[in-house]
Amino acid sequence: MxxxxxxxxxxxxxxxxxxxxxxxxxxxxxxxxxxxxxxxxxxxxxxxxxxxxxxxxxxxxxxxxxxxxxxxxxxxxxxxxxxxxxxxxxxxxxxxxxxxxxxxxxxxxDPEFRFQCARYHSAGHLLADIVEKAFPVVAVKGNHFPNQASVTFVFSDADDSFFNSLKQDAKIRENTIKDLQEKFDVKVKQAIPVSISESDQIRKISISDRVMPCGGTHVENTARLFGTSIFEITPEKKPPGFKIKYSCA
Ligand SMILES: [Zn+2]
CATH class of the missing domain: 2.40.30.130 (Elongation Factor Tu (Ef-tu); domain 3)
Structure with missing residues (x-):
């Protein structure tokens, strides 16, 4: 052990x-x-x-x-x-x-690599929170590896009109990215504390008001996520949803 x-x-x-x-x-x-x-x-x-x-x-x-x-x-x-x-x-x-x-x-x-991994992981949690509040989706997968990070979302309702417009309209994808980036930057400016708790032997991370079971390393507050860029949204067919790529400079 x-x-x-x-x-x-x-x-x-x-x-x-x-x-x-x-x-x-x-x-x-x-x-x-x-x-x-x-x-x-x-x-x-x-x-x-x-x-x-x-x-x-x-x-x-x-x-x-x-x-x-x-x-x-x-x-x-x-x-x-x-x-x-x-x-x-x-x-x-x-x-x-x-x-x-x-x-x-x-x-x-390596302290620098630790810090970078913590930034990517916390940024993934914050992005999941922002996107889940903006759309009827749930985050189902996070890849927080530096330089290849993404969060995958799946629609939680059957209305596929937004999914179809994402697929067909580059302008909608561009505007969605811009809107999410603005929301993310507001949270970065607010320097929201990232806290760790444990209940029933499950470690939980809370960022903004999202509480998630997680065993990863995280930054102490969202100001540390300054320089995060949300740069791509790609529709995913099965199940209907999308993947958002981000990087932490
Ligand atoms: Zn996590």
Missing amino acids: TRKTYEIDSKIFNVIANVIMTGKKEIRLLDEKNQPYQKICGFIETDHTIFHPQGGGQPADRGFIGDAEILHVSLEKTAESQHILHYYDFEKFTNIEKYQPGDRVELRI
């Missing part, structure tokens, strides 16, 4: 933890061109971690354990417990292979 220190405080960038388990496993990684490949990596599990694993629409944190660069972080669930495994290249970083359960190691994450 790994305690998720990043859920309690997303501004801890280095920490000492105890090794629980080490090993090797084949995982899927992406190369520079974003193409997937399989690689056998070493892994290390610690009693707690500041590394957010990949999941919930958010990428894994970047950083180091000892000298070893962490290539991937995943949350692996068994019936009894949850383990967060930090993967590294054991051929390059042979020192880390010597760690035994109980040894103390230093974990360090």
